[in-house]
Amino acid sequence: METTLDRLPLGQTARIIAIDWDALDVAEGRRLRELGLLDGTELTALHRGGLFWRDPLAVAIGRMRIAIRARHAAAIRVEAL
Amino acid sequence: MTTASPLVALVGNPNAGKSSLFNALTGARQKIANYPGVTVERHSGRASFADGRPLELIDLPGSYSLTPASLDEAVTRDVVLGRQAGERRPDALIVVVDAGNLDQHLCFALELIGQGLPVVIALNMVDMAARDGLELDAAALAARLGVPVVPTVAVRKRGLDALLDALDGALKQGASAAPAANDDQRALHHQARALARAAIVREAPARRWTHAIDRVLLHPVAGFAVLLALLFIMFQAVFAWATPFADALEGGIGALQGLVIAAMPDGFLRGLIVEGLLGGVGSVVVFLPQILILFLFILLLEASGYMTRAAFLMDGLMAKVGLSGRGFIPLLSSFACAIPGIMATRAMPDAQDRLTTILVAPLMTCSARLPVYAVIIAAFIPATSVGGSPVGLQGLVLFGLYLFGIIGALLVALVLRRTVTKGNTAGMMMELPRYQMPRAGDVLLGLWQRAWAFLRRAGTIILATTVILWLLLTYPKVPEGSNISQVDYSVAGRIASGLEVVVKPIGFNHDIALALIPAMAAREVAVAALATANAVDAGDDEDAMAAALGDTLAGKWSLATALAFLAWFVFAPQCISTIAVTRRETGGWKWPLFMVGYLFVLAYVAAGITYWTAVALGLG
Numbered sequence: 001m002e003t004t005l006d007r008l009p010l011g012q013t014a015r016i017i018a019i020d021w022d023a024l025d026v027a028e029g030r031r032l033r034e035l036g037l038l039d040g041t042e043l044t045a046l047h048r049g050g051l052f053w054r055d056p057l058a059v060a061i062g063r064m065r066i067a068i069r070a071r072h073a074a075a076i077r078v079e080a081l
Numbered sequence: 082m083t084t085a086s087p088l089v090a091l092v093g094n095p096n097a098g099k100s101s102l103f104n105a106l107t108g109a110r111q112k113i114a115n116y117p118g119v120t121v122e123r124h125s126g127r128a129s130f131a132d133g134r135p136l137e138l139i140d141l142p143g144s145y146s147l148t149p150a151s152l153d154e155a156v157t158r159d160v161v162l163g164r165q166a167g168e169r170r171p172d173a174l175i176v177v178v179d180a181g182n183l184d185q186h187l188c189f190a191l192e193l194i195g196q197g198l199p200v201v202i203a204l205n206m207v208d209m210a211a212r213d214g215l216e217l218d219a220a221a222l223a224a225r226l227g228v229p230v231v232p233t234v235a236v237r238k239r240g241l242d243a244l245l246d247a248l249d250g251a252l253k254q255g256a257s258a259a260p261a262a263n264d265d266q267r268a269l270h271h272q273a274r275a276l277a278r279a280a281i282v283r284e285a286p287a288r289r290w291t292h293a294i295d296r297v298l299l300h301p302v303a304g305f306a307v308l309l310a311l312l313f314i315m316f317q318a319v320f321a322w323a324t325p326f327a328d329a330l331e332g333g334i335g336a337l338q339g340l341v342i343a344a345m346p347d348g349f350l351r352g353l354i355v356e357g358l359l360g361g362v363g364s365v366v367v368f369l370p371q372i373l374i375l376f377l378f379i380l381l382l383e384a385s386g387y388m389t390r391a392a393f394l395m396d397g398l399m400a401k402v403g404l405s406g407r408g409f410i411p412l413l414s415s416f417a418c419a420i421p422g423i424m425a426t427r428a429m430p431d432a433q434d435r436l437t438t439i440l441v442a443p444l445m446t447c448s449a450r451l452p453v454y455a456v457i458i459a460a461f462i463p464a465t466s467v468g469g470s471p472v473g474l475q476g477l478v479l480f481g482l483y484l485f486g487i488i489g490a491l492l493v494a495l496v497l498r499r500t501v502t503k504g505n506t507a508g509m510m511m512e513l514p515r516y517q518m519p520r521a522g523d524v525l526l527g528l529w530q531r532a533w534a535f536l537r538r539a540g541t542i543i544l545a546t547t548v549i550l551w552l553l554l555t556y557p558k559v560p561e562g563s564n565i566s567q568v569d570y571s572v573a574g575r576i577a578s579g580l581e582v583v584v585k586p587i588g589f590n591h592d593i594a595l596a597l598i599p600a601m602a603a604r605e606v607a608v609a610a611l612a613t614a615n616a617v618d619a620g621d622d623e624d625a626m627a628a629a630l631g632d633t634l635a636g637k638w639s640l641a642t643a644l645a646f647l648a649w650f651v652f653a654p655q656c657i658s659t660i661a662v663t664r665r666e667t668g669g670w671k672w673p674l675f676m677v678g679y680l681f682v683l684a685y686v687a688a689g690i691t692y693w694t695a696v697a698l699g700l701g
Contacts, residue, residue, distance in 0.1 A: 027150050027430060031510050033266035034145035036185055046292075047299040049406075050397035056406060056509055058299060058393060063213075064185050065291070065513045067393050067406070072510065 001080040006054060006073035008045040014078035016041045023075035032068075036061050037076065086127075086135040087252055088169060090160055092193055093177035094186045095143030096386075096514035098205040100124075102177055102235035103140040104523055106245075113530075116167060121156045121427060123168075130249050131242060139171070142428075146266070147192055152427040161196055173199040173252050175244070180210035180217055180232070181515065183280060187273035188266070194228055199251040202230040203244055208237070209515065216283040225276055236520045291515045298390050308394055311387075315378045316483060317476040319371050319451070326370035334363035352555065353548065356616040361547030361609040364630065365539050368452040368605065372535055373528055375448055376417055380527045384519035388413070389511060396509055402491045403498030405431070405509040408438035412490070415445035416483070417531070419659045423666055433504035437497050439666060440676050443659055444490035444652065446483045448535075449604040453650050454482055456608050460631035461643040486651050489683065501675070542658075546599045547609045554595075554614055568595070568614050587685060588645040588692030590638065604656055641695035648691035652684035 008014055016039055021029050037043075046065065047058040054070040093099045104111075107126025114123045124140040141160055142153035149155035156165060163170030176193050178186035194200050204219055223230040229247035233240035298304050338359045345351040382388050388410055396406025407429050415422030422442045429435040446454075462475050498504075553573035559565055568574045569591070577595035584594055595614055600607035612630050634643070654677045663673040 028510070030148060030266070031145070031150055031430070033270075034188070035510060035512070036188075036270060038267055038270055047295065047393075048301065049299070049393055049395075051301040053397045053400070055397040055400050056393060058295070058513060060292075062184050063182050065295075066510060067389075067396070067513055068510045069396075069400070069405075 003078060003080070004074050005043075005045070005059070005076040005078050006057060006070040008078055008080065010045050010047065012080055013042060013044040014080045016043070016076055017079050018077040020075040020077070024072060028072065032072065032076075035066050036064070042081065043078075086137050087172040088137050088139065089173045089175060089248060090139050090141050090171040091175045091177055092141050092157060092161060092189075093143060094145060094179070094182075094189055094512075096512055097143065097177040097179045097182075097186055098235050099143060099177045100140060101520065101523060102175075102203060102205060102233065103138060104526060105235045105238045105241060107138055116156055116165060121153055122424070128245070130245050136248075138175075139168075144189065146189055147196075150430045161193065161198075171198065173201070173248060175201050175203055175248065177203045177205050180204045180207045181213050181215055183217075183277035184270075184274045187276050188269040190226075191269055191272055191276075194226060199255060200228045201244065201247045201251050202226065202228060203235075203240075204230050204232045205235055207232040208234045208239075209517065213289075214284065215281060217280050218282050219280075222276065222280040225279060236517075236523075294516055295390070295513070298387070299393060301394075304390070304394050308391055311382070312483075313480060315375070316480045317473065318378070319374050319476075319479070321473065321476065322374055323370035327367050330367045330369070331363075334359055334367070337363075353551065356555075356613055357548045357551030358544070360616040361551065361606075361613045362539055362544050364609050364612040365452060365543050365605045366536070368448075368455065369532065369535060371451055371455065372417075372448040373532055375451070376528055376531045377524070379413065379417055380524050381519050384517070384523060386514045386516045389513050392509075392511065393513065398491075402495040403434075403502075404437060404441075404494050405429075405434050407509050407511065408434060411438055412442060412445050415442040415447060418447050418449065419443050419445065420662050423659070423662050426666070431504075433498075433502045436667065436672065437494050437502045439663060440497060440502070440672065440679075441490040441494050443654075443676065443680060444486045444493065446486045446651065447604070449656065450650050450653070452605040452608045454479060454647060456611070456631055456634070457643050457647055460635040461638075461640055482647060482651055485648075489652060489687075493679070493683075543606055543609065546606050547613055550599050550606075550610055551613050573598075573614075587649075587689040588639075588642045588696070589649075589688070590642060592634075592637070593642070593646055601654070601657060604650070604653065607650075640700045641692050644695050644700070645688040645692035649684045649688035652680055652687050654680040654684065 002017070003014075005014070005016075016037065018039065019029075019032070019037065024032065041061060044060045045057065046060055048054060049056045049058075049067075056067045056069050057073050058065055058067050059073075091099050091103050103124065103126065106128045110128075111124060111126040114125070116123050121142065126138050126140075127135055128138055129135050139160070141157040144154040144157040147158045147161065149158050159165035160168055160171065161174065174193055174196075176190045178190055190202060202222070204217065204222070207217065210217065217232075219230045219232050229251060231240055231244045231247050233244055298307055338355050341351060341355050341359070345354075382391070391413070392406040392409040395409045399406055399408060408426070411422045411425040411429070413422075414425050419442045422445065423439050426435045426438050426442075429438065458475050458478055462478050465474050466472060467474055467477060550573060553576075554568060554571045556571060559567045559570040563570070569578070573595055574591070576598065577591055580594040580597065581589070581591050584597070589597075592611060592614060596607040596610040599610050608630070611634065615630055615633050638646075660673045660677060663676060664670060667673065
C-alpha cells in the first residue's frame with residue numbers, strides 16, 4: 001500500500017519511497033534529512049497530537065522518535081510494510 | 082583567561098546528555114556569560130586532568146549538523162570552525178553521542194571528526210542503552226572511526242577519568258588522520274548506519290518503557306488531562322508548600338526590623354533601613370520559596386523529557402493561532418521569567434514564528450508577578466476550599482490568572498499572525514527524547530542559579546528602586562499639625578495624584594497609582610512600593626507597621642479594585658529588563674515599543690472591564 005506519511009495509520013510501519021523536496025523549504029528539507037528522513041528509511045507512525053486535528057505526528061525512526069507537522073508528512077510518500 | 086590550559090568544547094546532538102556531562106566534569110565551577118554580539122549563553126567551566134593540569138571546557142548548544150537552523154546552532158558551528166568572535170578555536174572536541182541512538186548521533190560525530198581537530202567520543206548513557214537491551218562494542222567503534230571512544234554515564238559520573246585520559250592523549254597526539262569533511266546527509270547517514278550496525282553486539286526491541294509511557298502521555302485525551310493536572314498541581318503547590326517557608330522569612334524580617342528600631346536612634350538612617358530596605362526589599366524576598374517551587378517543577382519537567390511531550394500536545398492548538406509547539410518551551414519558561422523565555426526562542430528556526438513568540442511571552446505570568454498576585458489573593462480571597470474538596474480557592478484563583486494570561490497570549494498571537502507578523506505557518510520538527518529520572522544534582526544546581534539570580538536582582542535593581550521610592554515618599558516632610566498623610570504630601574504622592582486621574586476610571590486608587598511607576602523597573606516592586614508606603618504612613622506606630630500588608634490592603638481597597646489590579650497585572654507592560662532583552666533579540670526599538678504599547682492598552686482595558694463588571698455585580 002502506497003500513501004503519504006500523514007495518512008499512514010497509527011502503529012503502521014512503512015518505508016519512505018520518495019520525498020517531495022519542492023514542497024518543503026530548504027531549511028525544512030535539510031532538517032528532515034538530519035533527522036534521518038531519507039529515501040529508504042523505515043519508520044512507524046506512533047501518535048497524533050490532537051483529536052480534532054492531525055497535527056503534529058510522532059514517528060519512530062530506529063531508536064529515535066520525532067514530531068513533525070502534517071504538512072511535512074504530506075510531502076513524504078511511503079509504502080506500508 | 083590563560084592560554085596555557087587547553088580549551089575543549091563539548092559538542093553533540095540535542096538530548097545526547099551533553100549538559101549533564103558538562104556538569105559532571107566541571108561540578109559547580111561554571112561561568113555563564115554571553116557570546117559578544119549574539120545573546121547565546123556561553124557556559125564554561127574548569128576541570129583538571131589526573132595529574133592536576135587544568136583545562137577549560139565550553140558546553141556548545143546542541144545541534145544536528147554544522148549547517149545551522151537557528152542562532153544557537155550558528156554559535157556551535159562558528160566555535161567549531163574557529164569563526165566565533167571572542168572565542169579562540171578549541172584545541173579539541175569532546176563529541177557526545179547517545180549510546181542508544183548511534184545511527185542518528187554518529188552523523189554529526191562524523192561531520193565533526195572531519196573538521197581536523199583532535200576528537201574524543203563520549204559514548205554517553207550506556208546504562209540506559211543497556212537497559213534498553215543494547216550491547217555496544219566501544220573498541221570496534223573506535224577502530225572504525227579512528228578516534229578514541231569512551232563509554233560514559235554522565236549522571237553517575239562514570240567513565241569521566243577515562244574520558245579525560247583519552248582527551249589528554251588526543252591533545253598530545255594532535256588531530257588524527259581524519260576522513261575528509263562531508264556534509265552530504267545521505268552519505269553521512271549511510272556511513273553512520275553502517276558504523277552503528279558494526280558497533281552493536283546485541284539488540285533488543287527499542288525503548289519499550291518510553292513507548293508505553295508515551296501511549297498515555299501523548300494520548301490526545303489522557304495526555305491532555307495529565308498535562309492540565311500537572312500544571313494545576315504546580316500552581317497549587319506554589320501556594321501550599323511555600324507558606325511555612327514564607328512565614329518564617331517574614332517573621333525573620335520583622336524581627337530584624339524590631340532589632341534595628343530598638344538599637345538605633347530615630348532618624349534618616351533608621352527610617353531608610355527599616356522602611357526602605359527591610360520593608361521594601363524584604364517584602365520581595367519573602368517570595369523566594371514560591372519562585373523556587375515554580376522553578377523546581379519546570380526543571381523537573383525539562384530534565385525528565387516531559388517538556389517536549391507538552392510541546393507535542395500543545396502544537397496542534399498553537400498551530401491554530403499561527404505559533405508552533407517549538408514556542409511552547411520558551412513560553413513555559415516565561416512563567417518563570419520572560420527573559421530566559423525570550424532568549425530560549427533563539428532555538429526557533431522560523432523568524433516570524435519566533436517574533437510572535439517573543440511578543441506574547443510577557444503575557445505568560447512570570448514569577449515577578451507572583452508576589453503581586455500572592456499579596457492580593459491572600460488579602461481578598463478567603464482561604465477556603467471549593468465545595469468541600471481539597472482544592473483551595475486561592476490556588477484556583479491563581480490558576481485562573483495564569484489561564485487568563487495564556488488565553489490572552491493565544492488571542493494576541495492569532496491577531497498578530499494575521500496582521501503584523503504575517504508569514505508561512507511555521508513548521509515543527511523535534512526529537513522526543515527518552516524519559517529519564519532527573520538527577521538531583523543537576524536540578525539543585527539549576528535551582529541555586531535561579532535563587533542566586535533572584536537575590537541578586539533583589540539586592541540591586543529592587544533595592545535601588547525601593548530606596549529611591551522611599552526617599553520620594555518621605556520628603557518633603559509633612560508640616561507639624563497638618564492632617565494630610567505623609568504619603569499624600571510627599572513627592573511620590575504628588576506624582577501619583579497626577580497619574581491617579583488617568584487610572585481612576587478603572588478603579589485604581591492613589592496607592593496603586595503610586596505602585597505602578599516603580600513596577601516598571603521590576604514588577605515585584607509593586608508589592609515593595611505598597612509595603613513601603615504602608616510603612617511610611619505607619620511611621621513609628623509599631624502596631625500599624627506589624628500589621629501584614631495584606632490586612633492593611635483588605636481594609637483600604639474594595640474587592641472590585643483588587644480584582645482590577647490583578648487583571649492589570651495579567652497584561653501589565655513588562656519590566657525594563659524584558660524591554661531591553663526584546664530590543665537586543667529583535668535588533669531595534671520597533672518591536673519592544675510595539676510590545677509595550679499593546680500591553681498598556683490591553684492592561685487598561687482588562688482592568689477597566691474587570692472593575693466595571695465587579696461594580697455592576699455589587700462588589701464595589
